[in-house]
Amino acid sequence: MPEKMHFTKSNLLALESVPGKRRRVYDEKQKGLAVYVTPAGSNTFYCIKKVDGKTEEIRIGDAATVTLEIARAKAADIVNDIARGINPAEQKRIKKAEMTFAALFSEWVKHCTIREKKSLGKDQDSFRLHLQGLARKKLSEIQRTDIRNLHANLSEKSGKIQANRVLALVRAMFNFAIQKLDVPRLKNPAKGIEPNRENSRDRRLHPDEMPRFFEALAAEESPDMRDFVMLSLLTGARRSNVLGMHWNEIHLERGTWTIPAIKAKGKEDITVPLTNAAIEVLQARADATGAQGWVFPGPSRTGHFVEPRKGWARLLERAGIEDLHIHDLRRTLASFQIDAGISLAVIGKGLGHHSQQTTAIYARLAQNPVADAWQKGTDAILVAGGIKKPAEVVPMKKGRKHA
Incomplete structure (x- = not known):
């Protein structure tokens, strides 16, 4: 016969443990309420009931932290749920097995x-x-x-x-x-939450900001951050592509960087012209690292540099420039090219833009005008930044050294 007693605070404290096994005692007042006493002497409240012929034990809590009154109330709720066809033990098992x-x-x-x-x-x-x-x-x-x-x-x-x-x-x-996963009884908590209104962004580095920007960039202590920003500006490539740049994508002798389709937003290879200034940055990195693996190696799981946020904030603070995003460097190159009179079709090809309206135009473009456009655009940037004087701008070099 199951052991029973009228639970009181003093009776519970007086319960003795049984060496080598748990002692189970039922409450005479509340149906289903029981306490387990461990060999070490700790007491835990449970509600024990049969559900569909199977005995279920639903843990209520430690007697040291749950009062007798609360234990009885919770046991009563569980008994009522079972009477309504709800199995709290099964619900706990489902929740425990549920996906995080x-x-x-x-x-x-x-x-x-x-x-x-x-x-x-x-x-x-x-x-x-x-x-x-x-x-x-x-x-x-x-x-x-x-x-x-x-x-x-x-x-x-x-x-x-x-x-x-x-x-x-x-x-x-x-x-x-x-x-797709058919998770039962799941609702989408993000459904119906209104996103922020997004305005079309037209921020770029303006000519008057260029000297401060390049001065701050020259003072940057991290070579990786300095070169990452410089190449982002000189190639107009997306941040993820510059961060994930690999030496097997670069041909310094030809002056090209081929972003493979698997990394490209438009799912087609993008051939980015490498201007004289971009090649100087890459050549220096090639000489230092041997041009193997990632151009910007890092300790992350990807194996390359992944998060330039702190360095970017440091750079802008040093330059005294506000509201400038890394992606704005891409827009900056394009705007300087437009200022130099380069056609939108040529700019679009080098940036890897892809649309039904412009694909046919891009497909007919040779690489030479695109390379020339990148040279003119980056030359204009360097002149605006005080890095070069107009008289120092020269045509793109031929027969470059291959890393």
Whole structure:
């Protein structure tokens, strides 16, 4: 027969342990309520009931922290739930086995890798930098208020656009869990949260800012940061492409950098002309490193430099320049080329722009006018920055040294 007694605080404290096994005692007042006494003498409240012929034990809590009154109330609630056909023990098992947000992201990475999603690297950066607070949470635990607060905080700290990108990622991941992974009874907590309004950005480095910018860049202590910014400006390439630049993509003798389709946003190879100034930066790095592997190697999981945010903020503060993003360097080169009279079609080819309206024009362009456009644009930048004088601008070199 099961051991029973009328639970009181003093009776519970007086319960003696049994060497080598747990002692189970039922409460005579509240049906289903029991206490387990371990050999070490600690007491734990449980509600023990049969559900569909199976005995279920639902833990209520330690007697040292849960009062007898609360234990009885919780046991009564559990008994009532079971009477209504709800099995709290099964719900706990489901919750324990439920996928965490980090596990969902792992599945998302696998899915996007198979589909060759070009922005997967940005998704991984967003998860690493902004979503660690959700990583260990079960999917059902993530509430709408969590996502709304996350979006608001990122809007203030990381900018409205970055906040929108993270919001879109969370929404897409939950849709993926619901539609592709068939996670039961899951709602999307990001659904319906309004993103920040995004205005079209036309910021660039202006000629009057160039001297300060180059002076601050010359004072930068990190060679990687200095060269990364310089190459971003001189090539007009996207940040992710410059960070992931590999020596097997570069041909210094021809003066070209070929971004493979797998890294290109438009899913086609992009041939970026390397101007004289860009080649000087790369040649110096080649001489120092042997031109093997990543151009900007780093200790990250990717193997290359990944996060220039602190260095960029340091550079802008030193230059006294505000509201300038790394992507604005790409717009800066294009604007100087336009100022020099270069056609939009030529600029678009070198930048890797891709659209139905311009593809036919790009396809007919030879590389020489594109290379000439890059030289003119970067020469104009260097003149504006005080690095060169107009008289020092020379045609692109031929027969360059190959790294």
